[in-house]
Amino acid sequence: MMMMSKRFSSWASLSPWSIISFSLQALKTMINNGYAMIPIVYTGWQQGVSSPWVIIAIVGVILAIFTFATAQWTQYRYRLVDAKLGIKQGIIFKNAHEIPLNKIQNVRLEQPLYFRPLGLFSLVVETAGSKKDEAVLSAVNYRQAMQLKKLLFQHSATTSATNEQALTQASTPTIHGVVVRKSLKELVIFGLYQNNLFWLSIISGSILGQLDWSQIAGSQLATATLNWYQHHIASSLLNELIFSVLALVSLYLLLSLISIASAVLKYHPYQLSQRHKTLHRTGGLLAKQQDALALARVQLISFDQPVIGRIIKLWTVNFKQVQGTEVEQVAKRHMLIPSMTRLQITQTLPKLKGISSSATAMPTHYNGIHLGWFWRRALLPILIPLVHSLILGLNPFTELLWLGSTIFVAGLYLRYRQWGYLLQGDALWIHTGVLGQSWQLIPLKKVQHVRISQTKGQKQNRLASLYIGLACGEQKIPYFPLADARLIAETALSLTKQDHTNWI
Known part of the structure; x- marks a missing residue:
């Protein structure tokens, strides 16, 4: 291990192949920030644009992106020394920062499609309190990537242990076991019920607003469709109701194709395994991923069931980690388990040794808040x-x-009606929802602070609101008995008083 550490102790540059990654990242940034330009581009295309200028613009953008990516590659350096990962980068404004290895939450190994023929990978490092990926080492070979991953995560996992504990752990055989596997069918169902149509509606709405609907309404196909509807559907209220339901279901299924394709490409073949007290998720068709997360980093486990998931009785399990000062990005929620039944959750929770909670199953009931x-x-x-x-x-x-x-x-x-709570030993469950529902499992050992507040009306009715501070954000239980609020607060404080382990 010391020899491997020395190998990465001096400043090293990335492979020239990382220029591909830098180029695509710059292009992705342009697209993400330029979706509002789609209607303008579409309108210009409809009105006609001079071809030479279009070609010149495209070539200019490609050259600018390639030049920018090459400059990024020449300035990027990294090293691993003194239990810190050092990164130097920047073209005009130079940035140099060091990441303490004991603050690393995730170490993710990815193999995008464009690196697959070359046998290269990208090593992604995520830390506590950061909105974006802290470091991305692109275009490293598999052996080098695994060595770095092992060094980064071993330092992260053993920093808080004593030398005697580290020696004991080193002499213990590696615990390896598959926790969950998900089939292609289960991932398709996950994409169906976890569908998010927000960005699709923004883009499609902008384009649909540019269409000439009067011309479309006067077309032969639209006229024939309207005549068919009036003769076969509009003649009966029951037929209209059935047709409306079928039309909405068909539209949802059509729009869900994007979500389904995304779920399959990102997660298949899905496997979650555990080595010692570290979770490892593998999968991905286009970009192969190997995501690692120490269970001790988990601050809260969320069991989410959207409306469609509630109908088919399937849940998504999310492991929430330390959240930064910014709102946690959806793109960083890599460690999740899709398409879980209640029975599968009951079978999985006991396998997750190290989550600081003795909970083994989701509750079947909860105590509601006051009217x-x-x-x-x-x-x-x-x-x-x-x-x-x-x-x-x-x-x-x-x-x-x-x-x-x-x-x-x-x-x-x-x-x-769906806001409630349940105290089970060292675990607090909070239930929320409107049409869908969600259970939040809070290991009380992870609580950072508790606060009880009362309005005048609450004091008269012996009610209170409880605020529970976690490293992943604050949780709240409003308008419930003051005695229960004090019991939860005292339980959390008594557990954390005797527990001096690092909560991240």
């Missing part, structure tokens, strides 16, 4: 249309107010 939470928020949305109706009477405006108020209050009530 006062709902009325405190629902009265104003009800009063606004009521006052307008008394003054103006019923008219289209007040009817619209009543409709919006009804939808808002119904959503509030559904949220109130």
